[in-house]
Amino acid sequence: MASKLNLEHPRDQITKIISRIYKRGMTTTSGGNISIIDDNGDIWVTPSAIDKGSLKSSDIICVRKDGTVVGKHKPSSEFPFHKAIYDIRPDIKSVIHAHPPALVSFSIVRQIPNTNIISQAKHVCGPIGYAPYELPGSHKLGDVIAEEFKKGFKAVIMENHGTVLGGSDLNDAFERFEALELCARTILYGSQIGTPNYLTDNQIEQFESQTQSTLPEMATTEYPSDEVEKRLEICNIVKRSCEQGLMISSYGTVSMRWKGDDFLITPTHVNRWDMAIEDIVQIKDGQREAGKNPSRATWIHQEIYKRNPKVNSIIMTQSPYLMAFSVTKSYLNVRTIPESWIFLQDIPMVEYGTHFKANNNSQIIDDCTTALIIENDSVIVTGDKLLQTFDYLEVAEFSAKSIVLGNSLGNMVPINDDQVEELRQKFLT
Structure with missing residues (x-):
């Protein structure tokens, strides 16, 4: 997946990604380490015992090919297994090790998350290895991890420890890291409200085989100021979604109506964290901006805009607590607090596969609700202004989180029908 991260110096790449991991609560001040091996065979790695929350480029260590x-x-105490991976797998150019809570949960019960829980996760993560416990920082740990990578894995669960992931570059490794942790969280949260359902390999193959946008290219494209303004707004919301844990590098689509049925949409195969205004794709008169590939969900956005004139912005994403409902086919009852129902009303769910273009599902397009969940795939949120739509997404995720967490205390007691009608009369008429 394209990313501008690769154009930066290894030390800058590492500090940027470790900051993202730390701020998202996926490692601690002292935990986790990242490395990159450059074309000279030198390894750039995070230092030992330095605060991950305030790491600077000047803190990054270089271990030369000759060992200097x-x-x-000092380089990270886990440097031995980074080097062991590079020695055994010349195709891997970056390694991430961290202790994200959900994946650690799997490591301490000695299980591997089943990535068939979400459409694209199996493709992004690949098969997952499992390394038995060895002393942290030891050469034995390096040996057992390297043995798993030798089998072809790029993601490995470390028994009673955490996870380690490799990639063709740091961007590739981070995408795999995010996607695997999302799978783990989705399974864990889903297990608190029901029984997670997994996709078959055939269903995932059908998802992956969907053709990219076949919209014809425009001969020329104009960029008036109002169009550029919307591009910037989309980029800001995408970045905010990533920072808030509502979107990951490899998945999430945002669009805005421009004028008439013309709109702007995020591209496919571009890292969401690094989205820039030049990446956004203009769709005008049924044609796409030349040289760009819009999201595979473009047809859904296009049809929603055509058939729902009051919808002016759409977010399609995978946030962990909403996905818990998606993978368990559990009804998300947002009658938890008045504000949730006022914003969202009732949230329907559609079967996996009905969002494929060939099926042209009218429940998604014609009966367009503020929020809708697609089984094992995503949530679609619509609204007028993009910030309003983002707010709806946050409200839906917070409501889902409250229900998942509250389930351990007892059965949820929603507001009753009379109270809902009272809200309807006051706020929706």
């Missing part, structure tokens, strides 16, 4: 250490700190 360059930098003002």
